[in-house]
Amino acid sequence: xxxxxxxxxxxxxxxxxxxxxxxxxxxxxxxxxxxxxxxxxxxxxxxxxxxxxxxxxxxxxxxxxxxxxxxxxxxxxxxxxxxxxxxxxxxxxxxxxxxxxxxxxxxxxxxxxx
Amino acid sequence: xxxxxxxxxxxxxxxxxxxxxxxxxxxxxxxxxxxxxxxxxxxxxxxxxxxxxxxxxxxxxxxxxxxxxxxxxxxxxxxxxxxxxxxxxxxxxxxxxxxxxxxxxxxxxxxxxxxxxxxxxxxxxxxxxxxxxxxxxxxx
Numbered sequence: 622x623x624x625x626x627x628x629x630x631x632x633x634x635x636x637x638x639x640x641x642x643x644x645x646x647x648x649x650x651x652x653x654x655x656x657x658x659x660x661x662x663x664x665x666x667x668x669x670x671x672x673x674x675x676x677x678x679x680x681x682x683x684x685x686x687x688x689x690x691x692x693x694x695x696x697x698x699x700x701x702x703x704x705x706x707x708x709x710x711x712x713x714x715x716x717x718x719x720x721x722x723x724x725x726x727x728x729x730x731x732x733x734x735x
Numbered sequence: 736x737x738x739x740x741x742x743x744x745x746x747x748x749x750x751x752x753x754x755x756x757x758x759x760x761x762x763x764x765x766x767x768x769x770x771x772x773x774x775x776x777x778x779x780x781x782x783x784x785x786x787x788x789x790x791x792x793x794x795x796x797x798x799x800x801x802x803x804x805x806x807x808x809x810x811x812x813x814x815x816x817x818x819x820x821x822x823x824x825x826x827x828x829x830x831x832x833x834x835x836x837x838x839x840x841x842x843x844x845x846x847x848x849x850x851x852x853x854x855x856x857x858x859x860x861x862x863x864x865x866x867x868x869x870x871x872x873x874x875x
Contacts, residue, residue, distance in 0.1 A: 643780060644748060674773070676780055677844035684840040691835050705773045712850050714831025718838050 622646030624653050627668060633732055637668035642679030651682055658689040658697075664732035665690055666725075670701040675709055687719050700728050737761070738805040746787045746797040746816075751780060754801065761803060767810070767872050774851045774870050775803075775810055781844040782814050782823070782866060790818025790864070805872070809853065812868040821864055822857045824849070 622642060628635040634657055640646055658665065667683065669675075687697045698720040702710055710721060722728045740761040744750045758779055762772055779801065786799055800815040823845040830839070831846075849855055854869040 644751060644784060674776070676777060676784075677841075677847055678784075680843055681840045684835070684838060687835050688838075688840070705770060709777075709847065709851075713843055713847065714833075717832045718835040 622649045624650040627666075629663070632663070633666065633729070634663040635666040635668065637671060639671040641674040642672050642682070643674060643676045644678045647678045647682050654682065654686060655689065658686045658695075659693070662690055662693040662695045664695050665697045666700050666728050666732065667697065668700045669706060670703065672706055673703060675706050680710070680713055680715065683715070684718060696732050698722055698728055698731055700725065740801075740803040742801045744783060744799040744801055746791060746799060748784065748787055750787075751783065754779065754783060758803065762810075765805060765810075765872070771810070771870050771872055775812065778812060778848045778852055778868050778870065779814070781848050782868070785823070785844050786814065786816045786818055786864075790816055790821060792819055808873065809869045809871050812870070814864075814866045814868075816864050817862060818864060820859050822859070823866065824855065824857050 622638065622640040622645070625637040625639065627637050636654065636657060638650065665686070667686070683699070690697045696719070699710065699715070699722070701723050702721060707721065710716070715721065720731050722731060740757065742754060742757055744754055755776065758776060762775065783799060783801065791797055797817055802813045804811045826845045827842060829842045829846055833839075848868065852868045853871050856867045858865045
């Protein structure tokens with residue numbers, strides 16, 4: 622699992638995850654990903670377009686990030702999950718916790734909104 | 736191509752890589768829908784992880800037996816362990832409609848398997864937990 626910084630400005634942080642978000646994948650990126658939610662926290666896009674697989678450990682990490690950002694008054698959303706990953710996220714009700722969107726411009730607009 | 740796979744897995748998370756590879760190799764070439772393959776991997780990883788992390792009350796080495804079998808239109812998965820008695824079907828169902836402030840971050844592994852699999856059954860026999868999970872081969 623790889624974490625890429627796509628963009629990081631005063632307005633937002635756009636991170637992309639690549640690979641499998643299973644136990645091993647989470648261990649590889651967890652500390653770095655969480656640091657983005659605590660140090661100079663910004664409204665955050667987590668791009669899942671290159672994530673092929675997600676387990677409950679991965680979902681747990683996403684929820685932890687969202688909680689940390691919420692505590693800092695910041696929004697988080699997920700962008701473009703692949704079909705099976707998206708179905709898993711929705712069956713676990715993550716759309717009730719934060720937005721899951723499929724278009725970058727929509728993502729930016731949602732992060733700008735209240 | 737074999738219709739059965741049996742693995743003896745030690746109760747260490749580092750075993751998951753070997754398990755995933757063996758399951759992948761077994762499923763390769765089977766007439767299996769991509770979503771079913773995905774579900775099988777998730778179910779096995781979630782249930783074995785759960786057993787390794789929470790199933791034992793000591794630090795000793797234990798063996799978990801994983802078997803897969805193609806039976807008609809389904810893949811039958813059996814996970815057998817000698818951990819303390821635990822019926823995942825009785826585990827608390829998380830509130831998945833909660834907003835982020837109230838959302839628990841854990842407790843979803845078992846729920847994921849219960850939602851994704853076609854059938855899941857538990858029994859306790861001769862001091863062992865036996866979990867049977869069924870996933871159909873084709874698209875739902």
